[in-house]
Amino acid sequence: MSDQLAPSASATESNPEDSLQNPQFLVDLRQQMLRFASLQLQDTQLAEDAVQEALMGALKNFRSFSGRSALKTWVFAILKNKIADTLRQRQRFVDADLLVRGDREEHDHDELFDQTGHWQKDEKPKRWADPESAIYDKHFWRIFEACLSHLPSRQAQIFMMREFIELESHEICAAVEISVSNLNVTLHRARLRLRECLEDNWFGVEKDR
Amino acid sequence: MMKTCREATRLMSESQERDLHISEQAGLKLHLAMCTPCRNFSKQLKTLRRITQSYAQGGPEKVDK
Numbered sequence: 001m002s003d004q005l006a007p008s009a010s011a012t013e014s015n016p017e018d019s020l021q022n023p024q025f026l027v028d029l030r031q032q033m034l035r036f037a038s039l040q041l042q043d044t045q046l047a048e049d050a051v052q053e054a055l056m057g058a059l060k061n062f063r064s065f066s067g068r069s070a071l072k073t074w075v076f077a078i079l080k081n082k083i084a085d086t087l088r089q090r091q092r093f094v095d096a097d098l099l100v101r102g103d104r105e106e107h108d109h110d111e112l113f114d115q116t117g118h119w120q121k122d123e124k125p126k127r128w129a130d131p132e133s134a135i136y137d138k139h140f141w142r143i144f145e146a147c148l149s150h151l152p153s154r155q156a157q158i159f160m161m162r163e164f165i166e167l168e169s170h171e172i173c174a175a176v177e178i179s180v181s182n183l184n185v186t187l188h189r190a191r192l193r194l195r196e197c198l199e200d201n202w203f204g205v206e207k208d209r
Numbered sequence: 210m211m212k213t214c215r216e217a218t219r220l221m222s223e224s225q226e227r228d229l230h231i232s233e234q235a236g237l238k239l240h241l242a243m244c245t246p247c248r249n250f251s252k253q254l255k256t257l258r259r260i261t262q263s264y265a266q267g268g269p270e271k272v273d274k
Contacts, residue, residue, distance in 0.1 A: 068267070071267075072267030076265055076266070113215045116213065117214060117216060118213055119247075124245075124249075125247070125250040128249070128252070131252075131260075135259075135263045135272075137272060141264070141269035141272070144260065144264060145269075163257075163258060163265075164264070164265045184219070184223050187222055187223075187225075188219050188223070192218065195254070198253075198257075199253075
């Protein structure tokens with residue numbers, strides 16, 4: 001990519017102007033932010049506003065970023081704060097749909113365990129070889145995004161509130177009006193599903209590399 | 210009483226949100242000592258958290274190939 005063509009040998013990443021002059025990078029980034037914000041806020045307009053605000057801030061200050069990942073880290077931090085604020089303000093307005101949908105996800109990990117509560121024979125978590133190197137592989141990130149988007153929407157929303165926005169339990173419970181035990185059950189399911197998906201599609205697959 | 214894998218995974222998941230009670234920790238340790246799949250699960254939860262944080266910090270953008 002253009003990174004390798006950059007004249008400066010000392011820069012390991014694209015310089016900030018490349019980041020912002022590359023329309024595809026911005027389009028992709030915006031799309032990713034929008035997907036993330038929409039999932040959290042369940043409201044397209046609010047999501048658009050939050051993304052717009054975070055991006056405008058970044059564009060104003062773009063010279064201070066050392067590369068794309070610095071820029072991206074920064075805009076996502078802003079976006080996370082913006083979403084967290086919106087969610088906190090909104091705690092009184094319950095989305096009744098979410099509660100209904102939650103009920104339908106009741107039995108989704110029964111197939112992982114047998115009647116005595118032990119792992120089904122072919123569902124036992126295996127040892128993951130070299131989990132650290134996955135984050136340097138763009139194919140892995142595609143799998144990760146696919147696994148995330150295959151979670152039931154409520155599980156994905158709550159999982160990302162916890163792990164991505166790093167809200168505490170009580171904040172999530174207030175924002176989506178669920179009990180702590182409900183939250184714990186949801187996170188447990190989301191983690192079971194995600195790890196299964198990652199193992200089935202990445203860590204448990206023989207790769208010739 | 211011996212914990213089931215379902216119960217053990219639930220406790221491991223919850224330990225990412227709160228400190229477990231001593232009794233929960235003891236029961237979990239005992240289970241993990243004897244259950245390889247749950248030991249794998251335990252490591253994978255930590256990996257999952259690291260991966261998600263890396264994702265939030267622009268992980269996919271840091272790789273170019």
